Amino acid sequence: MLLSSEQCPQAHYQVVVIGGGLGGMTVANILASRGQQVLLLEAHDKLGGLATWFHRRSHIFDVALHGFPYGMLKSLRRYWGKSIADLIVPLKNVRFINPQFDLTTSYTREDFGKLLLEHFKIPPQTTHSFFERVMGITADGGPNTNEVPFSAGQLFDEYFPGRPDVVRFLMEPITYANGHTLEDPALTYAIVFANFMRHGIYTIEGGTDLLVSMMQDELIKNKVDIKLNTAVNTIRITPGSNKVCGVEIDGRLINAPIVISNANLLATIHSMVGDTFFRKEFLQKVSAVELNTSSCQVYLGIKDGETIPEVGDLIFYSDAHHFDTELLLNKKISSRTFSLYYPRQRPHSNRSNRYTIVASSNSRYSDWQQLSPAEYRAAKQAMIEDTLQCLERLLPEFVNIRDKIDCCTAATPLTFERYTRHWQGASFGTKYPGLAISQQLSTEIAGLYHCGSVGIIMSGWLGAINYAAITANAVEGRLLLL
Numbered sequence: 084m085l086l087s088s089e090q091c092p093q094a095h096y097q098v099v100v101i102g103g104g105l106g107g108m109t110v111a112n113i114l115a116s117r118g119q120q121v122l123l124l125e126a127h128d129k130l131g132g133l134a135t136w137f138h139r140r141s142h143i144f145d146v147a148l149h150g151f152p153y154g155m156l157k158s159l160r161r162y163w164g165k166s167i168a169d170l171i172v173p174l175k176n177v178r179f180i181n182p183q184f185d186l187t188t189s190y191t192r193e194d195f196g197k198l199l200l201e202h203f204k205i206p207p208q209t210t211h212s213f214f215e216r217v218m219g220i221t222a223d224g225g226p227n228t229n230e231v232p233f234s235a236g237q238l239f240d241e242y243f244p245g246r247p248d249v250v251r252f253l254m255e256p257i258t259y260a261n262g263h264t265l266e267d268p269a270l271t272y273a274i275v276f277a278n279f280m281r282h283g284i285y286t287i288e289g290g291t292d293l294l295v296s297m298m299q300d301e302l303i304k305n306k307v308d309i310k311l312n313t314a315v316n317t318i319r320i321t322p323g324s325n326k327v328c329g330v331e332i333d334g335r336l337i338n339a340p341i342v343i344s345n346a347n348l349l350a351t352i353h354s355m356v357g358d359t360f361f362r363k364e365f366l367q368k369v370s371a372v373e374l375n376t377s378s379c380q381v382y383l384g385i386k387d388g389e390t391i392p393e394v395g396d397l398i399f400y401s402d403a404h405h406f407d408t409e410l411l412l413n414k415k416i417s418s419r420t421f422s423l424y425y426p427r428q429r430p431h432s433n434r435s436n437r438y439t440i441v442a443s444s445n446s447r448y449s450d451w452q453q454l455s456p457a458e459y460r461a462a463k464q465a466m467i468e469d470t471l472q473c474l475e476r477l478l479p480e481f482v483n484i485r486d487k488i489d490c491c492t493a494a495t496p497l498t499f500e501r502y503t504r505h506w507q508g509a510s511f512g513t514k515y516p517g518l519a520i521s522q523q524l525s526t527e528i529a530g531l532y533h534c535g536s537v538g539i540i541m542s543g544w545l546g547a548i549n550y551a552a553i554t555a556n557a558v559e560g561r562l563l564l565l
């Protein structure tokens with residue numbers, strides 16, 4: 084049930100889940116549907132985590148609903164049921180606009196092959212070998228190894244030497260999507276890229292609010308107790324042992340032999356448990372785990388009655404003359420992903436005639452954290468103005484965009500930090516080495532598990548859900564033992 088602000092959770096559960104992001108909700112749902120008694124605690128006033136939305140004036144803005152691979156359909160069907168999986172629809176028009184090319188694609192292997200031949204003049208044999216290699220790396224590597232000893236940049240050099248335009252075409256969306264760089268392992272690039280290439284990019288028809296409300300109903304149906312507006316500050320360990328015994332909320336102990344954190348991995352270790360409970364060797368490994376970068380977004384609402392033309396669902400736009408991951412992170416934004424939400428994407432909503440545009444860019448926390456309140460407000464305003472100018476340049480259809488907008492607002496790394504408690508507002512949790520640490524938590528402290536974003540594969544909507552399923556299986560093993 085959804086506990087009201089006056090209702091207290093019971094004193095004892097089999098499993099307490101901290102955080103109701105996609106990962107936390109999924110692990111709670113899997114375990115509850117298998118008969119475990121689960122309490123889900125969420126600091127924010129709604130479930131979803133980064134998979135969220137907000138209302139401003141008469142608009143609904145989706146925050147992290149840009150696209151994910153087809154695998155979501157299978158995972159949602161398996162862990163959430165058919166009616167939720169049926170919300171998944173393909174995103175047909177993905178567009179690149181930059182000084183090197185302006186192309187529209189369905190973002191599938193077939194279409195990429197065609198564009199590589201017709202636009203980039205790459206021989207079909209080279210394209211074929213590249214795709215076979217990428218699919219091969221995926222098949223051999225699997226998500227739990229980091230053994231392929233070469234970087235994405237080296238992979239491209241092998242197949243497309245001296246072709247920065249081709250590298251941009253193959254790499255830029257993956258960098259936008261999760262901060263992956265040319266120096267990162269080819270394995271992680273290949274897994275993400277191959278996932279998209281198999282069937283294209285997908286989205287949720289009806290928006291994030293519909294998805295999360297259906298998930299919440301499912302959790303309640305499976306008898307999960309949900310308590311919102313409840314931040315966990317402490318995970319309690321039995322004194323003199325290395326076993327979890329519950330969590331503390333509002334000074335009260337909720338007992339549980341299993342605690343699963345969907346919160347940021349480093350926050351879980353250093354803040355919620357505390358370094359004194361971990362071995363020095365483990366903490367040394369933790370110190371090598373880096374956070375992923377954060378994001379900035381500008382949200383634009385189109386006036387009631389106004390329209391925008393169908394110019395693409397997802398536009399990867401860049402002013403930069405060449406692809407450079409450093410430029411993608413720079414506070415002086417030269418590259419953005421525009422997500423255009425047309426009425427067809429919310430057919431059942433009472434606001435179904437409305438259009439919104441969300442511009443996203445990768446961003447560094449440190450660039451925003453050091454600003455004074457006045458500088459921060461000014462920088463946000465400048466980012467909104469810059470985005471509008473960028474839209475005006477982007478396509479002739481947007482020259483009068485300012486006349487059509489009745490709502491502009493922006494988010495920065497500080498916004499993401501505030502609403503999700505991710506350290507430094509990290510959009511994709513930690514980098515890849517976080518996965519091993521996340522999985523070792525239960526050997527350090529019996530009964531302690533983690534299922535938040537760790538690394539490129541285990542993050543994003545699909546990664547968060549799949550990693551939650553892996554965690555649920557590990558927890559079941561422990562419960563059987565108990």
Ligand SMILES: Cc1cc2nc3c(=O)[nH]c(=O)nc-3n(C[C@H](O)[C@H](O)[C@H](O)COP(=O)(O)OP(=O)(O)OC[C@H]3O[C@@H](n4cnc5c(N)ncnc54)[C@H](O)[C@@H]3O)c2cc1C
Pocket residue numbers: 101102103104105106107124125126127130131132133134146147148149150151313314315316345346347378380443499502503504505509510511534535536542543544545547
């Ligand atoms: C701007 C942006 C765009 C994105 N676009 C895409 C996209 O197009 N496709 C895609 O696949 N992915 C995208 N992502 C990433 C994706 O949204 C996330 O990787 C995924 O939603 C993370 O899910 P999660 O369950 O790991 O954690 P989160 O969503 O971060 O959830 C963690 C939850 O834990 C709660 N919590 C934290 N600390 C506590 C505490 N102490 N007590 C109680 N609760 C706590 C938080 O409030 C939050 O609800 C995007 C992310 C951003 C920021």
